[in-house]
Amino acid sequence: MNSDSLLVAKGISKGFPGVKALSNVDFSLRKGEIHSLMGENGAGKSTLIKVLTGILKKDQGQIYLENSLISPASAEEAKRLGISTVYQEVNLCENLSVAENIYIGREPKKNGRIDWKEMYRKAEVLLKEKLNIEIDVKRTLSSYSTAIQQMTAIAKAVDTSSGVLILDEPTSSLDKSEVQKLFEVMKNLKSRGMGIIFVSHFLDQVFEISDRITVLRNGQLIGEYQTSLLTRNELVSKMIGKEWIEPLLSQKKHAANISKKNFLMVKGLEKKGSMNPVHLSIKKGEVLGLAGLLGSGRTETAKLLFGIDASDNGTLVIENEKIHSMNPKLAIEKGLGFCPEDRKTEGIVGELTIRENMMLALQSKRGIFNYIPLKEQKKIAEKYIKLLNIKTPDMEEKIENLSGGNQQKVILSRWLATNPSLLIMDEPTRGVDIGSKLEIRKLILDLAAEGVSILFISAELEEVAACCDRVIVLRDRYQIGQLEGEKISVKNILELISEGAGVVESVHD
Numbered sequence: 395m396n397s398d399s400l401l402v403a404k405g406i407s408k409g410f411p412g413v414k415a416l417s418n419v420d421f422s423l424r425k426g427e428i429h430s431l432m433g434e435n436g437a438g439k440s441t442l443i444k445v446l447t448g449i450l451k452k453d454q455g456q457i458y459l460e461n462s463l464i465s466p467a468s469a470e471e472a473k474r475l476g477i478s479t480v481y482q483e484v485n486l487c488e489n490l491s492v493a494e495n496i497y498i499g500r501e502p503k504k505n506g507r508i509d510w511k512e513m514y515r516k517a518e519v520l521l522k523e524k525l526n527i528e529i530d531v532k533r534t535l536s537s538y539s540t541a542i543q544q545m546t547a548i549a550k551a552v553d554t555s556s557g558v559l560i561l562d563e564p565t566s567s568l569d570k571s572e573v574q575k576l577f578e579v580m581k582n583l584k585s586r587g588m589g590i591i592f593v594s595h596f597l598d599q600v601f602e603i604s605d606r607i608t609v610l611r612n613g614q615l616i617g618e619y620q621t622s623l624l625t626r627n628e629l630v631s632k633m634i635g636k637e638w639i640e641p642l643l644s645q646k647k648h649a650a651n652i653s654k655k656n657f658l659m660v661k662g663l664e665k666k667g668s669m670n671p672v673h674l675s676i677k678k679g680e681v682l683g684l685a686g687l688l689g690s691g692r693t694e695t696a697k698l699l700f701g702i703d704a705s706d707n708g709t710l711v712i713e714n715e716k717i718h719s720m721n722p723k724l725a726i727e728k729g730l731g732f733c734p735e736d737r738k739t740e741g742i743v744g745e746l747t748i749r750e751n752m753m754l755a756l757q758s759k760r761g762i763f764n765y766i767p768l769k770e771q772k773k774i775a776e777k778y779i780k781l782l783n784i785k786t787p788d789m790e791e792k793i794e795n796l797s798g799g800n801q802q803k804v805i806l807s808r809w810l811a812t813n814p815s816l817l818i819m820d821e822p823t824r825g826v827d828i829g830s831k832l833e834i835r836k837l838i839l840d841l842a843a844e845g846v847s848i849l850f851i852s853a854e855l856e857e858v859a860a861c862c863d864r865v866i867v868l869r870d871r872y873q874i875g876q877l878e879g880e881k882i883s884v885k886n887i888l889e890l891i892s893e894g895a896g897v898v899e900s901v902h903d
Contacts, residue, residue, distance in 0.1 A: 399461065400425045400589040401446070401477070401558050406455035408441055410795075412787030415441040418454075419615045421608055423558065423589040428580060430592045430600045430621070433610035434633055434827035435799025436785040439593055442610070443560055447472040447479050460557070478551035479560040486547055488536035493517035495535050496550045521545070524552050524586075525579045540688070541572035545579065552583065559583065560591040563798075565599060566825050569688040569853070577603050595827055597626055611635055634829045652863060653678035656711075657816055657847045660699065663708030669694040670872045671708060676816060681838060681848040683862035685855060685887050691871035692851045693735050696818050699849070700725045700732040726759045731809030735820040735851075737798070741805045744794035748786055749775040751793045751804050756811045778807035783833065799826035806837070816847040823857065835861055855884045867891060 401423040408416040416438045423429050431439050444450040446457060448466030457464050459475055466472040469479070486495045493514050494501075502512040517531040525545055535543055544564055551559055561580075565573045580590055580603060594600055600607065601621060609616040609632045616632050659675040669691050676682045684692045697703040699710070701720030710717045712728050725732070734740035743751055752775050757766055775789040782803040786796060793804055802822060809817055819838070823831045838848055838861050852858050858865055859882050867875045867890040875890040877883075 398424045398426075400427075400459070402458040403442070403446060404456045404458075406442065406445055406457075407453045408445055408450060409453055410787075414613050416445070416452075416613045419610065419613070420618075421446075421615075422618075423591060425557070425589055426584050426587045427606065428584055428590045428592055428604045430594065430604035430607045431610070432593075432600065432607055432629065432633060433616075434829045435797035436612075437610040437633070437827075438613040439610055440562070440797060441613075443479065443562060443591070443593070447477055447560065473554045477558040477560070478554050479562060480544070480547045480551050480564055481562045486535055486543060486550075488543075489534060491532050492521075492529065492535055492538070492542075492546050493531040495546055496520065496531075496553060500554075517549075520549050520553055524583065525549055526582065527579075539572075540567045541569075541575065544568065544572075544576070548576075548579065552588075557587070558589050558591070560593075562593045563595070563825050564592075565594060565596060567688070572688075573599065595825060595831075597629065597828065600629075601626065609633055630828050633827065652680045652842075653845070657713060658699070659711045661709050663695075663698050663705050663710060665694070665698060665703050666706050668703060668871070669698060672698070672873050674866055674873075676847045676849060678815075678847055679842050679845045680864065681842050681850055681862045683858040683865040683882075684849065684851045684868060685858045685865050685891075686868035687891060688853065689871075690868040690891075691873075692868060693820055694871065695868070696732065696820050696849065696851060700730055700818055702732075723758065726755060726812065729812075729815030731755065731812055731814035731817045733802075733805050733809060733817070733819045733822050735824070737801055737805055742793045742801050744792065746793060747790045748779070748784070748793050748796070748804055749789040752778060752807045752811055755808045759812050774811050775807075778803075778810060782807060782837070799830040802826055802834075803830070806834070814846060816849065817841065818849045818851075820851045821853065822850075823852065823854070831857075855887050858882075858887065859884050 399422055403419065403421040406416050406419045419438065419442060421442065431442070433439050441450065445452045448468045448471050459477070464475055466475060466477070487498070490498065496517050497513050502509045502516065504512070514531055521527040521529065521531065525548065527545055529538070529542060535546060564576060568576065584590060592600070592604055604621045606618060607621050607624060607629065608618045609629070611633060655678055656675045657678045661673050662671045664671040672695050674682070684695060686692055694703070698705050701722050701724060704719070710720055717724070749771055753766055753771050760766065772789065778784070779786065779789060784800050784803045786800065793801055796804070806822065823834050826834070838850065842848055850858065850861055862882060863879070865877045865882050865887060866873060867877065867887055869891050877886055877890070
């Protein structure tokens with residue numbers, strides 16, 4: 395082992411019934427290094443992290459921390475050894491203060507009681523010195539942005555770590571400026587000698603921040619590379635196992651398939667305190683994008699259309715029928731489907747199987763007393779597992795055991811099984827690998843070609859530009875402009891956001 399080796403894993407293997415998740419995998423992390431762990435969903439990244447942090451017990455192999463053999467039996471034991479992890483879904487208590495979240499279970503005591511003054515002081519010093527953040531640590535966590543909540547989780551991890559920090563998809567809910575703030579924090583920690591394992595599906599971010607990259611595929615080590623010596627196309631080719639060339643954005647064009655007839659039209663739809671009046675229409679076979687920065691009102695608009703949030707004003711018309719009060723059950727009956735932004739809390743039902751998760755929307759559409767026969771359920775599940783290339787040993791596997799990208803595909807399958815006329819897709823490619831992103835993009839274009847209307851929401855403006863026939867731009871929960879056809883580009887979307895073209899008062903016919 396090198397003298398600067400911090401964490402070294404040798405010959406790690408881990409299997410589950412019917413699946414070899416890791417097979418003889420090596421991995422090394424140096425002091426003062428940011429090392430990206432890359433691979434498609436199901437490649438073994440999460441399994442390796444769980445083995446390193448004691449959540450899963452390895453079948454074979456050794457783990458060394460600063461040249462000492464370790465075998466953590468739990469995440470808490472890994473923390474005591476100096477290995478801390480921050481996951482994509484921040485697992486903190488939003489009703490507690492920032493300081494309480496950082497020191498929960500480790501509160502400084504005085505005379506047998508919590509020393510609140512000292513806890514607040516320590517939290518302020520930790521955030522300022524380690525993360526260069528100055529905030530009121532007495533305020534509840536829920537009063538802060540997602541970015542600050544993420545930083546709080548990192549501060550807690552840094553305070554309990556003696557050298558290894560694992561960041562699993564930490565940027566998935568952050569906008570561009572917040573990502574840069576996080577990168578500044580990572581560079582600061584790196585300069586202090588901390589080793590950071592960075593897991594992300596955002597290739598540009600990986601190339602910007604990492605020193606080395608390790609690629610896994612199908613549970614096997616493909617290789618370890620200096621980031622500066624690897625091209626984007628080479629990295630993706632190693633991840634997917636075949637030559638890959640950056641797709642052309644021009645593949646989106648399918649305007650000839652768009653009907654002249656509107657499937658859905660809304661005018662002045664709003665919810666006070668949540669979303670200002672929205673005016674939009676979606677034609678049959680059209681891909682309509684909602685673009686804007688974090689907090690611009692994209693998800694709020696989607697929830698109003700599907701009836702998750704009740705509107706205060708405005709009109710909603712579906713195929714010339716005026717809907718007076720939309721709700722999810724009625725939305726499903728009218729041919730709408732909704733893939734939510736947060737698949738963990740709003741999408742999957744973790745304790746149910748893949749097959750059972752796929753059937754939820756179709757069962758609702760048919761009615762609770764019109765039970766779908768098991769034979770039909772299995773036929774549908776088998777169809778979509780094959781169609782969307784869902785990696786699973788069996789349709790009866792619990793969905794919580796799948797990787798994030800495969801969970802996303804199951805949610806898509808749930809709505810495809812209802813044969814929707816309009817599919818609302820809120821961040822459908824968040825946290826999924828490049829191969830799955832391309833599969834989902836192709837699915838969107840194929841569905842549109844078949845006449846399905848798509849409302850597409852993504853924080854990745856390149857993706858919006860690649861997929862959409864028309865884009866509505868939002869800012870600060872106002873509709874500020876619209877782009878169509880050849881005018882759709884990342885540059886034009888950003889210009890609209892920065893200029894704030896004004897509130898849109900007309901609906902596209």
